[in-house]
Amino acid sequence: MPPIPPMPTTLPRSRRHGLLAMIAAAALAGCGAAPEAPSAAEQAAAAARAAAEAEAQRRHAEAVAAWRAERLARLQQPDGWLALVGLHWLEPGHAIVGSGPARGVRLAVGPEELGVITLERDGRVHFRATRGAGVTLDGRPAPATTQRLRTDADPAGPTVVGFNRGDASFIVIERGGRHALRVRDALAPTRTGFSGIDHFPVDPGWRLVGRFEPHPPGQTLAIVNMQGQEENRANPGAVVFEKDGRPFRLEAVDEGDGRLFFVFADRTSGHETYAAARFLYADPADAEGRVVLDFNLAYNPPCAFTPYSTCPLPPPGNRLDLRVEAGEKKPRPPGPAA
Numbered sequence: 001m002p003p004i005p006p007m008p009t010t011l012p013r014s015r016r017h018g019l020l021a022m023i024a025a026a027a028l029a030g031c032g033a034a035p036e037a038p039s040a041a042e043q044a045a046a047a048a049r050a051a052a053e054a055e056a057q058r059r060h061a062e063a064v065a066a067w068r069a070e071r072l073a074r075l076q077q078p079d080g081w082l083a084l085v086g087l088h089w090l091e092p093g094h095a096i097v098g099s100g101p102a103r104g105v106r107l108a109v110g111p112e113e114l115g116v117i118t119l120e121r122d123g124r125v126h127f128r129a130t131r132g133a134g135v136t137l138d139g140r141p142a143p144a145t146t147q148r149l150r151t152d153a154d155p156a157g158p159t160v161v162g163f164n165r166g167d168a169s170f171i172v173i174e175r176g177g178r179h180a181l182r183v184r185d186a187l188a189p190t191r192t193g194f195s196g197i198d199h200f201p202v203d204p205g206w207r208l209v210g211r212f213e214p215h216p217p218g219q220t221l222a223i224v225n226m227q228g229q230e231e232n233r234a235n236p237g238a239v240v241f242e243k244d245g246r247p248f249r250l251e252a253v254d255e256g257d258g259r260l261f262f263v264f265a266d267r268t269s270g271h272e273t274y275a276a277a278r279f280l281y282a283d284p285a286d287a288e289g290r291v292v293l294d295f296n297l298a299y300n301p302p303c304a305f306t307p308y309s310t311c312p313l314p315p316p317g318n319r320l321d322l323r324v325e326a327g328e329k330k331p332r333p334p335g336p337a338a
Contacts, residue, residue, distance in 0.1 A: 075194075081305055084188070084302070084309060085109055087180055088107075088180055088181040088183070090172075098111060098113035108183065134165065139160070151173060168184060170182060175310050176227070183308070190305060195334060197331050198330070200329065203325070208295070221253060225313065233255075235252065236260070237285075239260070263278075267321065272329050273330060282294075
């Protein structure tokens, strides 16, 4: 019997090409195989997740809409920010208050003479109403004697000096060690002609969860206001958050009510939104240090509506290199009086 020839180490070219073709065909057939359909349980779970997400978005949109309605109602109240018609800084000593041309504090509204206001060197403020001027103090007829006025720094709130049958009033405010009269008129064109505020569409993607980084107790932050005055405000900490994969940080101010208050500007400031700043409140951090920043609730400061306010400006660290396309846009110009 002749010897068995050894096996070739390589296949002939024709057979090699045929085998490669078979392997390729098998691979293509595998790639084209239909994926396994999800089970009924998996489909039900996916549908439940989608329904829960849609419900959460609906409830969030409703909550934002309710907040906006309440915000507009507060803004348009007779003694709201839209009613401001004057801001008069006081100097120590006596001054006659009224709308007359020779008055030391000349108001834009009211009788020619309301009374005499006195700023003492120690910061106390007194007022004596002119007889027959129809002045009230906290809603009651003003007595003929000199009365001390509370300022807005008083825990009990400022004394409201009313006139013009209750349509107008003033209070005393303290800013940067100075005192001023803040005057309101319910018939101000900024209020009677208010035409509303535009908003970015509600977007749950701007409801962000950040991390609270506390500062040492008692730390303060220097805040400059629209009048150029600087005040040190309680600064309990900062909130660090991410948007589109980038980290950002906002310093918080404590105004005494336990919430975190943020004054910020961003890349929309001066374009779609008010140039100076917007405001945002957030609840304090939870037990794990998380803070929810819902920029859908970002809103315009009073100075966006009137030049007679003393709004704080953002500290340098709160100017975000980010377009915050959420919350309030610029106020609309006032229209005809309603």
